[in-house]
Amino acid sequence: MNTAKTLLASLLIGGALGILAGCSGDVASEAATTPDNIESEQEKSPIRQDAEMNAFIDDLMEKMTLEEKVGQLNLLTSNWDRTGPTMKEDYKKDIRAGRVGAIFNAFTADYTRGLQKIAVEETRLGIPLLFGYDVIHGHRTIFPVSIGESASWDLGAIEQAARIAAIEASAEGVHWTFAPMVDIARDPRWGRISEGAGEDVFLATEIAKARIRGFQGDDLSDTDTVLACAKHYAAYGAAQAGRDYHTTDMSERELFSTYLPPFEAAVEEGVATFMTAFNDLNGVPASASNYLLNDLLKDQWGFDGFVVTDYTSINELVPHGYARDENHAAELAINAGVDMDMQGATFYEHMSGLVEEGRVAEDRVDDAVRRILEMKYRLGLFEDPYRYSNKARQQEFVYKDEHLRAATEMAKKSMVLLKNQNDTLPLRKNDLSIALIGPLADSKEDMIGSWSAAGDRYERPVTLLEGIREKVGDSVEINYAKGASYEFDSKGSASGFKEAIEKAQQSDVIVLAMGEKWNMTGEAASRTSLDMPGNQLALMKELKKLNKPMILVLMSGRPMTLTWEDRNLDAILEAWYPGTMAGVAVADVLFGDYNPSGKLTSTFPRTVGQVPIYYNMKNTGRPYEPEGAEQKYRSRYLSTPNEPLYPFGYGLSYTTFEYTNLTLGADTVTMGDTLTVSVDVTNTGDRSGEEVVQLYVRDVTGSVTRPVKELKGFRKISLEQGERKTVEFTLSEEDLSFYRADMSYGAEPGQFTVFVGSSSRDVLEAGFKLVSNK
Numbered sequence: 001m002n003t004a005k006t007l008l009a010s011l012l013i014g015g016a017l018g019i020l021a022g023c024s025g026d027v028a029s030e031a032a033t034t035p036d037n038i039e040s041e042q043e044k045s046p047i048r049q050d051a052e053m054n055a056f057i058d059d060l061m062e063k064m065t066l067e068e069k070v071g072q073l074n075l076l077t078s079n080w081d082r083t084g085p086t087m088k089e090d091y092k093k094d095i096r097a098g099r100v101g102a103i104f105n106a107f108t109a110d111y112t113r114g115l116q117k118i119a120v121e122e123t124r125l126g127i128p129l130l131f132g133y134d135v136i137h138g139h140r141t142i143f144p145v146s147i148g149e150s151a152s153w154d155l156g157a158i159e160q161a162a163r164i165a166a167i168e169a170s171a172e173g174v175h176w177t178f179a180p181m182v183d184i185a186r187d188p189r190w191g192r193i194s195e196g197a198g199e200d201v202f203l204a205t206e207i208a209k210a211r212i213r214g215f216q217g218d219d220l221s222d223t224d225t226v227l228a229c230a231k232h233y234a235a236y237g238a239a240q241a242g243r244d245y246h247t248t249d250m251s252e253r254e255l256f257s258t259y260l261p262p263f264e265a266a267v268e269e270g271v272a273t274f275m276t277a278f279n280d281l282n283g284v285p286a287s288a289s290n291y292l293l294n295d296l297l298k299d300q301w302g303f304d305g306f307v308v309t310d311y312t313s314i315n316e317l318v319p320h321g322y323a324r325d326e327n328h329a330a331e332l333a334i335n336a337g338v339d340m341d342m343q344g345a346t347f348y349e350h351m352s353g354l355v356e357e358g359r360v361a362e363d364r365v366d367d368a369v370r371r372i373l374e375m376k377y378r379l380g381l382f383e384d385p386y387r388y389s390n391k392a393r394q395q396e397f398v399y400k401d402e403h404l405r406a407a408t409e410m411a412k413k414s415m416v417l418l419k420n421q422n423d424t425l426p427l428r429k430n431d432l433s434i435a436l437i438g439p440l441a442d443s444k445e446d447m448i449g450s451w452s453a454a455g456d457r458y459e460r461p462v463t464l465l466e467g468i469r470e471k472v473g474d475s476v477e478i479n480y481a482k483g484a485s486y487e488f489d490s491k492g493s494a495s496g497f498k499e500a501i502e503k504a505q506q507s508d509v510i511v512l513a514m515g516e517k518w519n520m521t522g523e524a525a526s527r528t529s530l531d532m533p534g535n536q537l538a539l540m541k542e543l544k545k546l547n548k549p550m551i552l553v554l555m556s557g558r559p560m561t562l563t564w565e566d567r568n569l570d571a572i573l574e575a576w577y578p579g580t581m582a583g584v585a586v587a588d589v590l591f592g593d594y595n596p597s598g599k600l601t602s603t604f605p606r607t608v609g610q611v612p613i614y615y616n617m618k619n620t621g622r623p624y625e626p627e628g629a630e631q632k633y634r635s636r637y638l639s640t641p642n643e644p645l646y647p648f649g650y651g652l653s654y655t656t657f658e659y660t661n662l663t664l665g666a667d668t669v670t671m672g673d674t675l676t677v678s679v680d681v682t683n684t685g686d687r688s689g690e691e692v693v694q695l696y697v698r699d700v701t702g703s704v705t706r707p708v709k710e711l712k713g714f715r716k717i718s719l720e721q722g723e724r725k726t727v728e729f730t731l732s733e734e735d736l737s738f739y740r741a742d743m744s745y746g747a748e749p750g751q752f753t754v755f756v757g758s759s760s761r762d763v764l765e766a767g768f769k770l771v772s773n774k
């Protein structure tokens with residue numbers, strides 16, 4: 001890791017990124033920047049050392065015509081209907097002609113078997129197809145949306161969720177998932193923040209690795225594993241103004257410190273594939289970036305899988321203003337290191353001609369083909385092309401009880417209790433009447449959120465109303481009314497309010513099931529406001545007049561601005577989109593059969609005007625000081641505090657935890673040594689509970705300025721009522737390392753602050769000095 005980072009830094013000093021600025025669309029690719037003395041990691045790759053596989057592929061490739069090779073580079077959707085070759089009528093012809101290497105959006109054992117049969121029996125060489133699909137947070141059994149899963153801070157459970165998704169998808173013929181999305185996102189206006197693991201590099205990197213382990217298992221040749229795909233490479237999450245597909249432009253330090261680490265870790269974890277991003281990064285679209293793909297990913301990091309583009313992103317090099325036409329775009333992309341074209345058909349149309357004209361070397365095509373064939377080989381498809389399309393396995397594993405139970409557990413773990421004044425929650429299970437109100441109270445289609453793969457949206461999901469009724473039967477009266485709408489155009493309308501108010505008048509407490517419609521997050525779902533859409537807030541304000549306890553069960557795929565809600569409601573539970581078992585999980589939490597333990601992985605701002613806002617910002621030269629006398633010339637807003645409403649790492653429990661005795665193993669640490677940090681955590685409330693103990697570090701002075709806090713460790717612990725545990729962390733030099741002024745990677749001697757606590761805001765702190773070992 002360190003070696004790779006040092007090499008990388010030396011490349012940067014050479015100005016690899018700097019040249020991007022001057023690169024026009026007419027330039028085929030950026031200058032190669034790899035120094036001669038860098039040993040290619042590829043040579044050491046275990047995949048490339050597999051002599052039997054190499055011999056098999058050599059032999060196969062010798063028989064392949066150029067057209068057949070190019071065929072392997074095309075990925076087409078099975079239900080394509082917009083801007084490319086129509087698979088509906090012609091797909092069989094394309095497969096039969098050997099012009100398709102992989103297909104996506106095809107699943108079920110029968111359907112994939114049928115397509116595979118054409119490839120195997122009717123093409124000249126019988127090369128099997130690879131079936132890809134967006135299996136993001138479950139395949140049929142849907143788990144919470146990814147941002148929700150991340151709020152569990154439970155790496156084991158996250159890995160297991162990916163494992164189950166792989167078991168179900170592979171049983172339906174899927175070989176390859178377009179997940180995990182490892183983009184760091186710090187702008188909740190961007191709808192795809194829901195698909196990631198939040199704003200923090202350390203946590204998101206651990207989650208990326210857990211998901212890859214879950215999808216790929218120990219051995220890709222096992223029929224219950226799938227190829228994973230680290231996407232979207234790179235910096236897609238930094239789209240300007242939170243508008244999807246928009247430009248990203250950032251310093252190399254920011255790129256390497258924040259956006260690339262999860263991708264580099266994905267390579268180290270053995271991820272099989274990478275997907276390029278739609279965006280332009282510092283002037284070069286990611287799908288044609290020689291620097292990102294050839295130099296960094298393949299040469300520096302030694303990635304030996306294959307690179308697929310995002311959907312038609314090669315074609316999009318033209319509107320980006322980087323390629324003259326699609327022919328030129330195909331040339332730029334393959335020469336930059338793209339191996340497979342998703343849906344754009346630019347390789348399909350132009351690659352053979354480009355090779356014949358000498359604009360693309362046949363060796364480059366051979367390399368791309370080899371990378372793809374290697375994955376097919378590793379999946380065992382050459383031994384048995386139908387081994388994943390297995391109806392018996394499909395019947396056994398899809399929606400298996402055990403999977404549904406795991407989805408319920410994950411949903412409970414993902415929920416974050418944001419407010420719980422006067423212990424309003426949990427609710428009692430008898431002698432109570434509840435008004436259950438809101439557009440998300442009984443809406444099956446919303447429960448599984450966006451990117452829900454093959455998950456059933458209309459029948460199977462358990463709604464809140466169903467989950468609550470199932471739990472409490474007749475012992476609690478439930479008075480349900482939809483009451484309001486989340487549709488944007490319902491703002492101003494009050495239809496439905498009367499019924500909701502009547503139901504609330506008949507009840508002891510009001511449970512609001514409100515938030516965003518499922519497709520308001522995900523791809524192409526950017527917003528300029530983070531308020532409750534529609535007329536939901538207006539209804540809440542009416543209900544408030546009744547002076548009854550009000551609880552909000554919030555469903556959203558992004559941080560929302562909840563200032564009114566925080567001030568006026570008694571309890572708020574962020575439930576995200578909890579998945580197939582939504583209602584069961586929410587009911588367990590509301591009635592105290594599960595004690596919430598989720599913690600936010602994305603900061604909740606007070607107002608959208610604070611965005612971007614994240615916990616590990618810099619201090620500035622004029623930091624705001626709440627107690628200071630003179631505030632005018634400070635880094636602050638005129639009428640809004642700098643602090644968010646709910647910070648990163650925040651989340652309450654039905655019990656309380658006390659942190660004491662933060663102890664460092666030494667006051668002075670020599671470079672290369674480790675430092676032990678320990679803290680006592682006591683459950684001071686009246687029930688057992690789980691707590692995520694978080695460790696942050698600040699490097700007080702550096703050769704470049706450092707963030708005010710950075711997460712460097714966490715532990716999820718369980719404590720009985722009254723129980724105390726000592727939690728220990730070990731900090732190493734690696735934990736204190738960063739890209740220094742000269743872009744070399746390492747730690748610097750000096751003063752550090754250590755913070756340990758229950759969120760990025762609520763911490764104990766202590767200090768130590770790091771000294772040189774020379």
Ligand code: BGC
Nearest residue numbers: 104134178231232310311523
């Ligand atoms: C998305 C990718 C996804 C692909 C295939 C694109 O629009 O950006 O994340 O994997 O479609 O469905």
